[in-house]
Amino acid sequence: MESRQRILDATVEIAGERGYDGTSIAAVSAKCGLPASSIYWHFKDKDDLIAAVIERSFETWLTAVELPAQETGTPLERVLTMAANVARSLVDAPDFLRLGLMLALERRPTEPRGRTVFLQVRDISRQKITEVITALFPALDEAAVDTLATYAIAGADGLFIQREVIGDTVDLVALFELHARLVHDAAFRMAAVAPPRG
Amino acid sequence: MESRQRILDATVEIAGERGYDGTSIAAVSAKCGLPASSIYWHFKDKDDLIAAVIERSFETWLTAVELPAQETGTPLERVLTMAANVARSLVDAPDFLRLGLMLALERRPTEPRGRTVFLQVRDISRQKITEVITALFPALDEAAVDTLATYAIAGADGLFIQREVIGDTVDLVALFELHARLVHDAAFRMAAVAPPRG
Amino acid sequence: MESRQRILDATVEIAGERGYDGTSIAAVSAKCGLPASSIYWHFKDKDDLIAAVIERSFETWLTAVELPAQETGTPLERVLTMAANVARSLVDAPDFLRLGLMLALERRPTEPRGRTVFLQVRDISRQKITEVITALFPALDEAAVDTLATYAIAGADGLFIQREVIGDTVDLVALFELHARLVHDAAFRMAAVAPPRG
Amino acid sequence: MESRQRILDATVEIAGERGYDGTSIAAVSAKCGLPASSIYWHFKDKDDLIAAVIERSFETWLTAVELPAQETGTPLERVLTMAANVARSLVDAPDFLRLGLMLALERRPTEPRGRTVFLQVRDISRQKITEVITALFPALDEAAVDTLATYAIAGADGLFIQREVIGDTVDLVALFELHARLVHDAAFRMAAVAPPRG
DNA sequence: TATGAATGAGACTTCATTCAT
DNA sequence: AATGAATGAAGTCTCATTCAT
Secondary structure, X not given: OHHHHHHHHHHHHHHXXXXXXXOOHHHHHHXXXXXXXXXXXXXOOHHHHHHHHHHHHHHHHHHHHHOOOOOOOOHHHHHXXXXXXXXXXXXXXXXXXXXXXXXXXXXXXXXXXXXXXXXXXXXXXXXHHHHHHHHHOOOOOHHXXXXXXXXXXXXXXXXXXXXXXXXXXXXXXXXXXXXXXXXHHHHHHHHHHOOOOO | OHHHHHHHHHHHHHHHHHHHHHOOHHHHXXXXXXXXXXXXXXXXXXXXXXXXXXXXXXHHHHHHHHOOOOOOOOHHHHHHHHXXXXXXXXXXXXXXXXXXXXXXXXXXXXXXXXXXXXXXXXXXXXHHHHHHHHHHOOOOOHHHHHHHHHHHHHHHHHHHHHHHHHOOOOOXXXXXXXXXXXXXXXXXXXXHHOOOOO | OHHHHHHHHHXXXXXXXXXXXXXXXXXXXXXXXXXXXXXXXXXXXXXXXXXXXXXXXXXXXXXHHHOOOOOOOOHHHHHHHHHHHHHHHHHHOOHHHHHHHHHHHOXXXXXXXXXXXXXXXXXXXXXXXXXXXXXXXXXXXXXXXXHHHHHHHHHHHHHHHHHHHHOOOOOHHHHHHHHHHHHHHHHHHHHHHXXXXX | OHHXXXXXXXXXXXXXXXXXXXXXXXXXXXXXXXXXXXXXXXXXXXXXXXHHHHHHHHHHHHHHHHOOOOOOOOHHHHHHHHHHHHXXXXXXXXXXXXXXXHHHHOOOOOOOHHHHHHHHHHHHHHHHHHHHHHHHOOOOOHHHHHHHHHHXXXXXXXXXXXXXXXXXXXXXXXXXXXXXXXXXXXXXXXXXXXXOOO
């Protein structure tokens, strides 16, 4: 029970730093102090281990982000609060998204299950974003919501990468707020132009 | 001379799909038809090879992007044209950015030279963007230009990733134009608020 | 446990015949019947393996030489007995000294640990010789004892090499006795000339 | 012409430090500045190169030792002068003997030609020593001369090794003189005991 | 007289994984 | 519930050598 967590802790750290191929069972074993064979007692194979890491980190990240989900205020206020929450969660636990993006960028013949899992949980996030946009701007048609959701996620990914690359100088919270504001404005304008649904 | 190119061609393809660790010399050898030992005649080691790939792909990408650099029209028109150019270049030759982002996301104890090179050439691009923003919106102060440049690059990275992940359904050119429009509007508003420089 | 010994047995034989660079892991693997990767379970790397070989062979050799250490008789008798013992031990198990001398003669930028270990155990032997000379000829000053110890070891090394090079025609026991006799005479004369210590 | 010498210079240095297997053509190429293929223009193969090195260093060493070969004085004086000469030559150019001994100690299935050459030139030296002993002590029978020659060479090898291992602290000239004195005394005593020849 | 380019074999080492205990 | 030992495949890289020019 406790060993399983130690293994996952070690793996999230290594895989978050070096990606799928860069994560060797021997390295995980060294970092968590358990022999390699013990890792195979808890996980079917490396693929299973990485997938488990993705699952667990996503759950951790989800609770960190969702807890203070706010339901009142103007659309802009609510969007800004959400953006700040996401930004802070990414600063605190960047391993999830870093590893996920590395997996997502790869294109290998037999796709690691961890990649599939990441794309699935990412889709859940996208679903949430779509719902929020639809709720805040009911006038938007489906295509517009889709475009905005894509753009919203893209900005989040991109800003996260900027921080990973450039370092702490990047004020992630401020940039996420700028991003939220721009998405909000775009949605506002699109909604004004669009004919009401129905 | 010709062999060197064949090796680079093979490597760009494999590394663009599987990242640093996923790129085995044996795979490169198989793809380019030269024995592994010949690769070591042309490149000091794997690190050197990957770095050379980054260098060459960046140059290719640069010429693809820069050739149609336009100098007339309103700021919005010019920004839109640039965005469309970049979008098209990324659709045509995604290997450069895909590999670069994978390298950039990694955090290994001894940094691959390819990563350093990628970050350097990326800085050149950022410089260019900064210059364009300054030229189009002279009223902006340095901090604002910096923020906008960071946001512009972040959007580009993020949208690229969205396309890589979701697939061709994503209309990269359209999204880049939306991105350009939003950055332009933000710059416009910031410049209006800001006191004129000097 | 048992595998470790099989690996060491194979290595001592090969390394004793071909030196550090001439000892390939593949050859050791072939000789001991275990796959190469198993060797790396028992030893960190080739350097570690060679060092372990030196350590074990020295201990084997030490017990072979020391058991019949005699404590009575005239100085000459005692010295002759010791010399004969050493000679016989070198005839029986020449691998230790052969490998050790090969390592000792090398001068590579990063010194193999096996070399360090050999020089250390060699120093232990020198210590023993020094003690014996001091015990048998208390009148000798430190410098004289040092010179005699150096000469005694040099003769042993040199005679061993002669046998290795020329072959069994060389009567190692007889030559070691001649050597012992000459060292004894030299010590005797030096002690007679030297003013008594203290 | 000049290239050949540069190659030999580089090889003697590397081979004198790392032995046969430790001497790679690439390393020699790097040290002498000529491409590997040029080495093969001057020498048939690696074996040929090493053998050439042995031959050349022996000749260099021979002239260094022989030039001041003295023909007058008492036996002891002459022996002492010779010993000092040899000692000095070994201090000045240790590569020859160091490489030679490394080759001599190895026992590989297909003997390097360099080893054969070394043993041959070593035999020439032994011949010289035999002649000198016979000349100085005509009363000795063949077996005694042989024993003394073996012992003389063994001492030289062993003392050389001591210096290589321990370092410059070892006064090679003084130790060679001690060695010469002991060999001389042994010869003197053996000759006194032995019935005159013929 | 020399060398740039190539090459198959083999070097050391790590890989993911299994299995008996 | 866990692990010491093993293993075949594959990893990066160096080896001695060749050959066309």
